[in-house]
Amino acid sequence: MTETQKIVIIGGVAAGPKICAKLLRTKDFNCKIDLYTEEDMISYSACGLPYFIEGLIEDVNRLIVRTPQQFEEKGANIHLNKRCTKILPQEHKIVIADTKTGIIQEVEYDKLAITTGARPIVPPIQNLHLQNIFTVRKIKDGIEIRNKIREENTKKAVIVGGGYIGIELLEAFYKNGLEVVLIERDEHILSIFDPEISDMIKDEIVKMSQGKVNILTSEAVIAFEGDDRVQRVITSKGNIIETDIAVIATGVTPNTEIAAAAGIELGVSNAIRVNNRMQTSIKDIYAAGDCTENYHLVSKNYCWIPLGSTANKEGRCAAINIAGQYDAFPGVLGSAVTRYDGLSISLTGLTETEARKFGFDVVSSVMTKKDKAGYMPGxxxxxxxxxxxxxxxKILGAQAFGNGDADKRVNTVASAIMADQTLDNFLHTDMTYAPPFSTAVDPLISAALLISNQIYK
Ligand SMILES: Cc1cc2nc3c(=O)[nH]c(=O)nc-3n(C[C@H](O)[C@H](O)[C@H](O)COP(=O)(O)OP(=O)(O)OC[C@H]3O[C@@H](n4cnc5c(N)ncnc54)[C@H](O)[C@@H]3O)c2cc1C
Incomplete structure (x- = not known):
């Protein structure tokens, strides 16, 4: 039997618990695992929060993947309400502060995993101290927002930011009967899409919302106003919008201050730079999840695309390497999906805008088609x-939206990019077809054929 390794994990939402769970399952690795989180719970789905706020998920406990007790029964030690304030790499120690008592302790490690994630960015808007202004990241945020929108006198809402979390909240609020104004500083919502696609999605959302939803672009929120709670939102164009609740969803920033202070190298957006084995620049310190930088498989550049899907994959990879085995995480395509009511919205790889920026010789096609035989119900x-x-x-990327089955096409493209397929080869992909599922020539293949026609005129 090998000597017991002391494994310490900082952070307990997605990447941290993944590392913990994988290590617990690893045979022939003799370790003692201690996971520290500043929160009072671990292992939950932040991704599910918009659906909890909406009321689609009634019980918040459904968002909890595993409880501390479940981990402890398997042999891990879970420490809640404990914030890591310092990493001391020379001494192989971290400093932990109890968030309730303030008691400080030092903890030794043989291998350390940093999975401190990310936190919401709050722009410098006036009067942020007013009540009923929220960000959404943690379970408690979801509970507070849901309680507020269920109050009888909550009729109007403002969402600041038109990224995917803003859109998911828009759906949650709209479905709860609120009048919602979403305010986006940029010219387009969902700016990870090409502008014309974002605009089509925006039009579709407004159309589907029967006058209950308003989306303002090229307009920033500069102030909140009200007595003790928010009552008005003031925008850069001088609009005054009455509201009962405001949620700020203007993006996130990685929690990497303790890593930086310890001398660990940071990369894009101040996320922790890791190699493909999730090792940081300092020996015996690993990192995974939203706090780490990513390598983009199409642009071949470093990027920062914080997603739960990636956090889980990176966590698994980190655990395998921490256990002394070998695994390499190749990188990301930035594949993401969201929805607004029945509208599915997804993308993978590079948009045209990004591809041009990276110097590719871009050709693109946009096409709208039924997702299954036009004569089929639905x-x-x-x-x-x-x-x-x-x-x-080479296929560089795909974006798709619609009330039909759009994301399965995007996932097909993700696989094609991972397999380094050429367009010519991709055109002959042997996809399934029957009228309830697709068209004889799948919409994705039709889009590819449009491009082929442009290349081989
Ligand atoms: C509303 C919402 C919807 C989302 N939807 C999706 C989706 O549909 N698909 C998708 O792929 N992703 C989605 N995400 C993103 C996804 O939730 C994150 O990518 C994922 O949670 C990242 O996990 P993580 O463990 O890396 O970091 P985090 O979830 O940020 O967890 C980090 C944990 O570490 C703790 N911590 C930080 N610093 C310290 C410290 N010094 N000491 C102790 N503890 C510390 C934090 O408090 C936190 O508990 C969504 C996120 C939100 C907020």
Whole structure:
């Protein structure tokens, strides 16, 4: 039997518990695991919060993947309400402060995993201290927002920021009968999409919302006003919008201050730089999840795309390497999906805008088609944009939205990119077809054929 290794994990939402669970399952690795989190719970789905706020998920406990007790029964030690304030790499120790008592302790490690994630960015808006202004990241945020929108006198809401979390909250509020104004500083909502696709999505959302939802773009929130609670929102264009609740969803920033202070190298957006084995620049310290930088498989550049899907994959990879085995995480495509009511919205790889920025010789196609045979009940439109490099004939990315089955097309493209397929090869993908599921020529293949027609005129 090998000597017992002391494994310490900081952070307990997605990446941290993943590392813990994988290590607990690893045979022939003799370890003592201590996980520290500043929260009073671990292992929950932040991704599910919009659906809890909406009321689709009634019981918040459904968002909890595993309880501390479940981990402890398997042999891990879970320390709640404990914040790591310092990493001392020379001494192989971390400093922990109890968030309730303030008691400080030092904890030794043989291998350390930093999974401190990210936190919401709050822009410098006036009067942020007013009541009923929220961000959404943690379970308690979800509970507070849901309680507020269920109050009888909550009729109007403002969402600051039109990223995917803003859109998911828009759906939650709209479905609860609120009048909602979403305010986006940029020219387009969902700016990770190409502008014309974002605009089509925006039009679709407004159309579907029957006058209950208003989306303002190129307009920033500069002040909140009210007595003790928010009552008005003031915008850069001088609009005054009455509201009962405001949620700020203007993006996130990685929690990497303690890593930086310990001399660990940071990369894009101040996320922790890791190699493909999730090792940081300091020996015996690993990192995974939203606090780490990513390598983009298409642009071949470093990026920061914090997602729960990636956090889980990176956590698994980190655990395998911590246990002394070998695993390599290749990188990300930034594949993401969200929805607004029945509208599915997804993308993978590079948009045309990004591909041009990285110097690709871009050719693209946009097409709208039914997701299944047009005569079938339930056939719905989907719009697909495919981005290809003309010279390399490589698929660079796809964006898709629609009331039909859009994301399965995007997932197909994600697989094609991972497999380094050429356009010519991709065109002949042997996809399934029967009228309830697709069209004889799948919409995705039609989009690819449009590009092929542009290349081989
Ligand atoms: C509303 C919402 C919807 C989302 N939807 C999706 C989705 O549909 N799909 C998707 O892929 N992703 C989604 N995400 C993103 C996803 O939730 C994150 O990518 C994921 O939670 C990252 O996990 P993580 O463990 O890396 O970090 P985090 O979830 O940020 O967890 C880090 C933990 O570490 C703790 N911590 C930080 N510093 C310290 C310290 N010094 N000491 C102790 N503890 C510390 C934090 O308090 C936190 O508990 C969503 C996020 C939100 C908020």
């Amino acid at each position: 056939a719905e439109n989907i719009t697909i944009k495919l981005v290809v490099d003309k010279r390399l004939k």
